[in-house]
Amino acid sequence: MTESFSVPAATIPCENCSAPTQPGQAFCGACGYPQSGTEDQKNRFRDSIRIKKVLVAETQKETRTAKTIIFVFAGLYFCLGLFHGFVADDFPTMIVELFICLLFLVLGAWSSKNPFGAILTAFFIYLTFQIVEVFIDPTSLFKGIIVKIFIIGAFVKGIRSAMEAQKYIKELEKMKAVRTDE
Amino acid sequence: MSDIDVEIQTACPHCQAPYQPGDAFCQICGKELVVEPRDDFGDVFVPLRPVLLYYFMLLLVLALYKFTDSFPDGLAGMIVITLVTVVITVAFTVESWATTRKLYSFSGVRWSILGLTIGGAMVGSLVVNMLCDFINASFHDDVFYNTYLFADTPYPLLFATLMIALEPAIFEEVAFRGFLFTSLARITKGVNAVYVSAFLFGIMHLSIISLIWLVPIGIAFAELRRRYDTLWYGMAGHFVYNFCIVLYEYFGI
Numbered sequence: 001m002t003e004s005f006s007v008p009a010a011t012i013p014c015e016n017c018s019a020p021t022q023p024g025q026a027f028c029g030a031c032g033y034p035q036s037g038t039e040d041q042k043n044r045f046r047d048s049i050r051i052k053k054v055l056v057a058e059t060q061k062e063t064r065t066a067k068t069i070i071f072v073f074a075g076l077y078f079c080l081g082l083f084h085g086f087v088a089d090d091f092p093t094m095i096v097e098l099f100i101c102l103l104f105l106v107l108g109a110w111s112s113k114n115p116f117g118a119i120l121t122a123f124f125i126y127l128t129f130q131i132v133e134v135f136i137d138p139t140s141l142f143k144g145i146i147v148k149i150f151i152i153g154a155f156v157k158g159i160r161s162a163m164e165a166q167k168y169i170k171e172l173e174k175m176k177a178v179r180t181d182e
Numbered sequence: 183m184s185d186i187d188v189e190i191q192t193a194c195p196h197c198q199a200p201y202q203p204g205d206a207f208c209q210i211c212g213k214e215l216v217v218e219p220r221d222d223f224g225d226v227f228v229p230l231r232p233v234l235l236y237y238f239m240l241l242l243v244l245a246l247y248k249f250t251d252s253f254p255d256g257l258a259g260m261i262v263i264t265l266v267t268v269v270i271t272v273a274f275t276v277e278s279w280a281t282t283r284k285l286y287s288f289s290g291v292r293w294s295i296l297g298l299t300i301g302g303a304m305v306g307s308l309v310v311n312m313l314c315d316f317i318n319a320s321f322h323d324d325v326f327y328n329t330y331l332f333a334d335t336p337y338p339l340l341f342a343t344l345m346i347a348l349e350p351a352i353f354e355e356v357a358f359r360g361f362l363f364t365s366l367a368r369i370t371k372g373v374n375a376v377y378v379s380a381f382l383f384g385i386m387h388l389s390i391i392s393l394i395w396l397v398p399i400g401i402a403f404a405e406l407r408r409r410y411d412t413l414w415y416g417m418a419g420h421f422v423y424n425f426c427i428v429l430y431e432y433f434g435i
Binding site: 121128131160 | 205206207209213230237246250369377382385388390
């Protein structure tokens with residue numbers, strides 16, 4: 001055991017992640033690539049990376065609705081703010097609505113970098129707004145109920161898909177197939 | 183004997199072959215060396231359940247307090263709402279004790295970081311106070327900073343300190359940096375847990391403009407918790423921050 005440490009290293013870079021490996025070593029210690037395996041085994045490793053990348057791309061399609069809703073909210077509050085400020089002369093409301101617009105823009109920007117955290121946060125914020133609205137005016141609960149259910153559904157689906165994406169990205173990171181900051 | 187111990191620690195759990203320090207995969211069998219405790223929670227909403235439950239329970243109670251007449255007026259109402267939130271928070275803390283108890287340990291708490299946190303909280307409270315003056319917002323919009331409620335009590339400053347500085351410093355930290363953060367960190371990267379818990383902490387105060395300072399404050403305390411795995415820095419910083427605001431309000435700064 002101690003001998004393997006003292007052997008002067010004439011290392012070769014791993015074909016997958018370029019980490020130094022000993023010639024004849026069965027697997028790369030950094031990424032698990034079958035260094036001395038058959039061509040078939042090597043292909044299986046590369047395929048597994050490719051499949052996971054496809055799956056990540058698939059989940060990104062499914063989070064698109066939730067991301068779009070976040071930007072739609074930003075636009076909606078922007079228009080509402082302009083309306084209250086310049087048509088209704090209600091500047092305090094305008095400030096609040098423009099600030100909410102900014103909040104959703106921040107969440108939107110975050111969602112392209114990290115869908116899971118952003119969509120989860122937007123989901124909480126949306127529900128909070130809805131609940132507060134119901135407390136202020138109980139009849140508002142059923143106003144646009146179909147749209148509300150659609151939005152909540154899209155967020156729930158977005159959170160689930162983003163979670164899936166997170167799992168695959170974590171596995172890809174282990175296989176050194178993506179940069180760790182992604 | 184000790185030789186065997188060392189060997190057991192550095193042997194691949196799958197094929198028992200020794201491995202090089204720093205390796206992630208076994209060079210002999212190719213399997214992963216560090217077997218993480220697999221979090222096979224299935225649906226993501228299962229581990230999220232305590233987060234959703236706590237947040238929306240608290241939100242309903244606070245919204246009842248802020249937007250309806252179901253709570254008594256003035257000081258009595260504030261005492262009741264405080265007691266209700268404390269009971270809910272304690273219940274969730276007990277429920278999650280197994281995973282959060284390490285956060286309450288004093289070992290590893292460093293005076294230097296504690297001092298920096300307290301200093302930062304003081305500076306932060308000054309900045310927020312100036313910002314509030316500038317945008318003409320009031321802490322009174324926030325459900326929690328009703329210092330005027332204590333004006334008629336025998337010791338206004340003492341009661342305001344207990345209810346506005348001490349109580350939130352303990353129970354908001356226990357919740358948002360304690361069990362909520364821990365639940366979130368189970369399902370996502372630590373950085374994500376920092377941001378999500380900070381936003382939850384912010385919007386729970388039910389005052390939109392306050393988000394300008396509440397979210398950064400939440401990020402700061404959550405980052406302290408993530409980095410040092412303790413709640414004490416957050417609690418100290420939170421207390422000092424809220425206490426400074428109580429002082430500004432009390433002395434009319």
